[in-house]
Amino acid sequence: YWNAVQSIQNLPGYRTILSQSTVFANFLPGASGITPGRNHIFINKHNAFQYFGWDIISAIAVFPNSKPDLLLADAAAIKEVTSSRPRFPKPVERYTVLSFFGRNIVASEFEEWKKYRKISAPAFSDRNNKLVWDEAVRIMDDLFHTVWAGKETVTIEHCIDITVPIALFVIGAAGFGQKLSWQDDTVVPPNHAMTFKDALHIVTADIFIKLVTPSWALGLTKRLRTVRDAFEELQQYMSEMIKERQYSESKERHDLFSSLLEANNQDLDEAKLTESELIGNIFIFLVAGHETTAHAMCYAFALLALYQDEQEALYQQIKSLIPDGRLPTYEEMPLLTRSMAVLNETLRMFPPVTAIPKYSAEDTVLTAGNINEDSTTIPVPQGTAITISTPGLHYNPRYWEDPHTFKPSRFLKQDWPRDAFLPFSGGARACLGRKFLETEGVAILTLLVSQYKIEVKEEAQFAAETFEARKTRILDAKAGLTLTPVHVPLTFTRRA
Numbered sequence: 001y002w003n004a005v006q007s008i009q010n011l012p013g014y015r016t017i018l019s020q021s022t023v024f025a026n027f028l029p030g031a032s033g034i035t036p037g038r039n040h041i042f043i044n045k046h047n048a049f050q051y052f053g054w055d056i057i058s059a060i061a062v063f064p065n066s067k068p069d070l071l072l073a074d075a076a077a078i079k080e081v082t083s084s085r086p087r088f089p090k091p092v093e094r095y096t097v098l099s100f101f102g103r104n105i106v107a108s109e110f111e112e113w114k115k116y117r118k119i120s121a122p123a124f125s126d127r128n129n130k131l132v133w134d135e136a137v138r139i140m141d142d143l144f145h146t147v148w149a150g151k152e153t154v155t156i157e158h159c160i161d162i163t164v165p166i167a168l169f170v171i172g173a174a175g176f177g178q179k180l181s182w183q184d185d186t187v188v189p190p191n192h193a194m195t196f197k198d199a200l201h202i203v204t205a206d207i208f209i210k211l212v213t214p215s216w217a218l219g220l221t222k223r224l225r226t227v228r229d230a231f232e233e234l235q236q237y238m239s240e241m242i243k244e245r246q247y248s249e250s251k252e253r254h255d256l257f258s259s260l261l262e263a264n265n266q267d268l269d270e271a272k273l274t275e276s277e278l279i280g281n282i283f284i285f286l287v288a289g290h291e292t293t294a295h296a297m298c299y300a301f302a303l304l305a306l307y308q309d310e311q312e313a314l315y316q317q318i319k320s321l322i323p324d325g326r327l328p329t330y331e332e333m334p335l336l337t338r339s340m341a342v343l344n345e346t347l348r349m350f351p352p353v354t355a356i357p358k359y360s361a362e363d364t365v366l367t368a369g370n371i372n373e374d375s376t377t378i379p380v381p382q383g384t385a386i387t388i389s390t391p392g393l394h395y396n397p398r399y400w401e402d403p404h405t406f407k408p409s410r411f412l413k414q415d416w417p418r419d420a421f422l423p424f425s426g427g428a429r430a431c432l433g434r435k436f437l438e439t440e441g442v443a444i445l446t447l448l449v450s451q452y453k454i455e456v457k458e459e460a461q462f463a464a465e466t467f468e469a470r471k472t473r474i475l476d477a478k479a480g481l482t483l484t485p486v487h488v489p490l491t492f493t494r495r496a
């Protein structure tokens with residue numbers, strides 16, 4: 001322990017008995033000297049950095065080992081880490097559980113990762129983005145005209161009850177090339193026990209169960225068997241899609257799956273992906289992109305419900321650009337600057353991925369600053385764990401004025417601090433789905449706000465609550481696979 005403390009020259013930070021890297025610690029609330037506590041990175045945001053005096057702080061524990069972990073909220077240090085991939089690689093051993101469908105881009109590093117990135121990147125093309133837009137618009141319009149048809153007001157008990165299916169339908173169409181709809185489709189194809197939609201839904205909703213349950217235990221209860229069956233079904237569907245697409249080359253498809261297969265077929269060098277790798281990668285797009293998107297959109301709706309003036313400003317821009325109420329086109333997306341600003345401000349305040357792990361592959365140094373504009377150079381021994389704290393960076397007052405306030409207009413300025421905004425990570429390993437999400441998010445927000453006014457559901461027991469109390473209640477977040485909204489009851493009222 002003392003060696004660990006000395007190895008980083010006693011850089012201030014958490015000194016605890018239990019490391020946050022243990023599963024157990026993630027169930028405990030923070031207790032000084034015991035453990036930083038579950039979700040501490042989001043709960044503390046920049047406060048811990050302020051308290052310990054630097055925008056890089058350390059966490060050293062006694063159990064299970066004393067390896068130092070450096071937490072980063074310094075934009076320059078983070079840029080150095082994300083742009084020097086060989087010096088600061090990803091600790092992929094933490095992601096092996098995500099490889100059950102096959103090796104993939106998220107759970108790999110070095111040459112293997114390069115191979116997957118090369119084949120995957122072209123799938124996230126402009127043509128795919130256009131498909132994302134068209135499908136997101138279709139799904140929202142369909143929601144208004146079928147599920148919400150004839151209703152002036154719709155109340156949803158928890159906002160993710162609509163953002164989860166919306167995100168699922170978009171990835172179903174633009175990711176897998178399978179159009180899904182709000183209607184129940186009950187036709188199960190031959191050789192299958194459930195529809196593609198149900199398999200996709202169960203797999204995304206219950207992935208956590210699959211990750212923590214050993215395979216022998218998956219037969220023990222009905223619920224576990226359903227989860228096991230859904231994973232098997234999805235794998236079989238994906239396998240069939242590969243075969244089907246091999247024989248339908250003439251069709252112009254721009255979903256991610258088709259493009260991945262096409263890139264793989266065209267890649268002339270020997271490093272083609274096997275079927276298992278293809279399925280592993282397309283599945284990881286689903287894991288990386290589904291919950292992150294559903295939760296981000298839920299926070300966006302919640303923030304607009306709380307900040308009515310911001311919602312009105314957004315509505316006015318949409319109305320001025322698309323006055324006749326027709327559906328906006330993909331080509332109009334760059335004009336919808338307020339929708340984009342609301343999305344960015346949501347991702348700044350509620351980054352779905354709160355911790356991005358790296359480690360130091362060599363003995364090196366990092367420089368940390370602080371609010372007084374002092375700086376200190378920290379030794380970083382080989383093997384040191386590094387955690388980029390997106391909330392630490394996004395709430396750092398060195399980069400963001402009034403960081404706790406929802407102010408989308410900060411993203412309307414030309415010179416907003418790009419290096420201090422990292423919801424999608426950065427450098428060579430940055431999120432491949434960023435444009436996918438931006439396109440989908442702008443389409444969803446624009447459609448919804450153009451036709452409905454979003455408000456917090458009025459409830460008698462909260463009639464006397466202050467704005468601050470309401471904000472705390474509605475924006476409450478817990479740790480999950482990604483940052484998770486706890487309970488967001490909303491009302492949607494049709495605009496005249």
Ligand code: HEM
Pocket residue numbers: 090105106117175284285286288289290292293296351352353356357423424425428429430431432433434436437
């Ligand atoms: C709000 C939405 C999203 C957020 C906040 C987000 C965030 C991130 C972050 C932080 C990483 C880096 C993870 C790490 O280094 O451990 C990442 C990687 C990735 N994301 Fe996203 N993502 C989002 C949506 C999507 C979508 C919609 C897709 C695909 C459809 C996607 C596909 C990927 C892929 C393939 C990677 C791995 C890139 C690599 O390792 O080379 N993401 N994302």
